Amino acid sequence: MLRHVQLGEHQGRVLHARAQAQAQLQAARAQAQAAQAQAQAQAQAVRARAQAAQAQIQAQIQAVQAIQAVQAVQAVQAVQAVQAVQAAQAQVQAQLQGGRAQIQANPQAHFQAMAQVQAQVQAQRQQVLEVPLAMPPFEQEIHLRGQAPLRREIAQPLLPPALPPANQPLPPPFGLGAARVVSQRQSQRQQAAVAGPSSGSLQVHPARGPSMSLNKRATKPLVVIDLTRDNSVSPYNAVAHRHAA
Secondary structure, three states, X not given: OHHHHHHHHHHHHHHHXXXXXXXXXXXXXXXXXXXXXXXXXXXXXXXXXXXXXXXXXXXXXXXXXXXXXXXXXXXXXXXXXXXXXXXXXXXXXXXXXXXHHXXXXXXXXXXXXXXXXXXXXXXXXXXXXXXXXXXXXHHHHHHHOOOOOOOHHHOOOOOOOOOOOOOOOOOOOOOOOHHHHHHHHHHHHHHHHHHOOOOEEEEEEOOOEEEEEEOOOOOOOEEEOOOOOOOOOOOOOEEEOOOOO
């Protein structure tokens, strides 16, 4: 009986040792698998880093190659530009030498050509000087460009017509506002008779036209405006100045 009990205890200890060994074996296997997975992950990370470094190095190599190609093209273009400049200089030098040879061979023709050029320049300057000062700036520009003929009718500013003495009747006005012009003339005569003679001078500016300068006794000049149907300038559209009664 005792022997059976000892045999059972021995078998129990063997089974416990076997189970403990199996558990340790499974734990070792799990540790080995985890270590293998970690090693594989590290290997993959190292491979990815190596590939990234290789791609970066390849990109740098391509950039250097592109820069070298651009520099080579620029060097070729610079050489071509220098050659073109040298060829142009040689051509100009040849033309100068040819011109000198022609001048030495026929100096009279050279002098005639120079005189013709000077005459053309003088004619152009004269055309510029003949631009009427009374023209607006846009008309001066058109005239200088040669797109419009010279308007000689306004080359000089319009002068106001001389008014007759106070004891002579004025010519009848025409156009629009005739009654207003007559009333303004009558009031002008009355004011001139009351104020008496005044010293005034009519000045003509080349760009602004006629202007009146009066002494302290004189009042502002009367401006008579008469518009005709064709919008042209009438002899009544002028600055009227005072006259003695």
